Amino acid sequence: MNRSLLRANVIIAAALLAGIALPRLVAADLPKAETILDKYIEVTGGKAAYQKLHSQILSGIFEMSAAGIKGSVTSYRMEPDLAYTEIVLEGIGKITDGSDGKVAWANSAMQGPHVKEGAERAQAMQTTRFNGELHWRETYKTAETTGVEAVDGKDCYKVVLTPAEGPAVTHFYDKDSGLLTKMSLITQTPMGEVPADSFPSDYRKEGDILLPHKVRQSVAGQEFTITIDTVKLNPEIPKSRFDLPDEIKALVNKK
Amino acid sequence: MQLRLAALALLLSGALPSPAQPALTPAQRQLNIDSFEMVWQTVRDKHWDPKLGGLDWQAIHDELRPKVEKAATLDEARAVMSDMLDRLKQTHFGIVPGEAYREMGAITADADSGPRDGSPGIDARVIDSHVLVTSVEPDSPAAAAGVKPGWEILRIDGKDLAPGLAKIRDSLSSQPTLLDLLQAHAVTNRLSGQIGKSVELQFLDGRDKKVSVKLTRARPRGQLALFGNLPPVHFWVESRTVKPNIGYVRFNLFFEPDSLIAAFQQAVQACQTCDGFIVDLRGNPGGIGGLATGVAGWFTDKQGQRLGSMFLRGATIKFAVFPRAEPFRGPLAILVDGCSASTSEVFAGGLKDLGRARIIGTRTAGAALPSVFTRLPDGDGFQYAVANYISEGGQALEGFGVTPDQEVKLTRPQLLEGQDPVLDAAVSWIEKQKK
Secondary structure (H helix, E strand, C coil): CCCHHHHHHHHHHHHCCCCCCCCCECCCCCCCHHHHHHHHHHHCCCHHHHHCCCEEEEEEEEEECCCCEEEEEEEEEECCCEEEEEEEECCCEEEEEEECCCCEEEEECCCCCEECCHHHHHHHHHHHCCCCCCCHHHHEEEEEEEEEEEECCEEEEEEEEEECCCCCEEEEEECCCCCEEEEEEEEEECCEEEEEEEEEEEEEEECCEEEEEEEEEEECCEEEEEEEEEEEECCCCCHHHHCCCHHHHHHHHHC | CHHHHHHHHHHHHHHCCCCCCCCCCHHHHHHHHHHHHHHHHHHHHHCCCCCHHHCCHHHHHHHHHHHHHHCCCHHHHHHHHHHHHHCCCCCCCEEECHHHHHHHHHHHHCCCCCCCCEECCEEEEEECCEEEEEEECCCCHHHHCCCCCCCEEEEECCEECHHHHHHHHHHCCCCHHHHHHHHHHHHHHHHCECCCCEEEEEEECCCCCEEEEEEECECCCCEEECCCCCCCEEECEEEEEECCCEEEEEECCECCHHHHHHHHHHHHHCCCCCCEEEEECCCCCCECCHHHHHHHCCCCCCCCCEEEEEEECCEEEEEECCCCCCCCCCCEEEEECCCCCCHHHHHHHHHHHCCCCEEEECCCCCCCCCEEEEECCCCCEEEEECCEEEECCCCECCCCCCCCCEECCCCHHHHHCCCCHHHHHHHHHHHHHHC
């Protein structure tokens, strides 16, 4: 599941207005982070399967059930780092977020267009790298296994990934299955640093890759769920799909 | 919608006398204890400040729990819970008597029992203890009947308004900024009702003669807007030019982002060479918080500006403004009154603090916190806030409101003459900026 989806939700949480469990086991002989990360690639299809992927479209349902807000979400991704995500919610309208490889941006009727800069841009570019799972060694300067914690009752290895710029991201991998079950990060936004937890689940095979089809997210005390119902692997996506929207172009041209 | 509930609950909690109560049964006593625990735990777990301003919340629990166990009546138990919440010294935390909710139902259902989205087309404010018509919607039943701004509403469906409004005034001595808002809500509640059903009003007309008018409630102005679990509401936005070269936008709620932002986009683009711009938030009770920044983006070209910050447990949300590519850069006036609340206050207070707008009118409602109502096991209501909001200038809006740069009040003679002194003051200020 790409983390650019999570970033869009932070914008919603901030506009509308997680606890981290304490480590309960720290063993001296924890597996190395690279072993855990490589195992994740292996159990979700293997390096060769990922390398065959060059583009992807995910679509599904976005829901804030406590508030009764529901809508559609569609995410387009293409290598090396092109991304466009669109969420359409009743009563709120369209919220978009993307990158053309150079400019990372967000736009919504509610808050207006915005070009990401500094730490926010750095974090966005980390999350829009296509097949980021394969390239973690380039994205993060360090990766360290720091303990074992339970996520939804299952013991998981806790892996802290520190990028060259911006705060660390913590991943939790199921000790038995090797699947990613939780991601915690401090999202960098103009609205401030917002803690966000993401819980991928319902892994199902699409082509040769095992993908989570459900992601529950907790952002600033608000809960979101994304349920993926359609996955297209290696679809033809016109490159213009990732062109900057006119409002963003106008802002870029002003600088 | 939370605001409307808050308004009525506060109104009724202070206005209703409590009758003598029988002694509690063991089961009722247990319900009070359960309610006490629920209130205490909710504050402990959900208050935006986990340290609760330095209070020893456990000690307060241990001090008060025996008192609620000994409470002989529901009133006594309620007083203990209120005492606990009073220790926070914050608004939007309170216990609302169960009978207040029932009375609220009586007020809102006395005209009919169906949906209450019908309106006679009258906007009213309580000014110096008099209920004055401040505007009449064109093509509404009131307009067709010849009702005019400045007329005083004396009775609705045979009931004098004055005694009820006096009770509200008496109950709000500790929260004076809310007075205009709650009084206006009380009047609006009596005016509204099922579409097609009539309401009879007694007015004091422009010649100080009592006149009775029967009006059939009609569909209110605007389009039906849906937002999550909130009940549908009617949303409208109007945009025009005043005094040949000043842009003007007025809207009733911060809702429907697509429609609202499109209206601002059109108005601002058509007004790039205007002498000034007026955003009229009088009577606007707020809506979606993020829209305050979205609208503000049409009036600044400076990056990195914020209207204020909302403090939640575990996170602080800064209300960052993203400037539009071609915003309006000229003089900006924002019109407010005591019925401008919540998101309206975030918008007006934030732009005032940034030095971007001149605020004209009367002090706003000081009701900016998002709060939640929940029912307690003993049947009472419990209101609690889940965040705190501080404007960019470091001022809490809650309980204080936005103080205008230029205070202008409506008067009955001016309304009767068809004047809008608040709008006139904004136009006058903008024209002075040209010189």
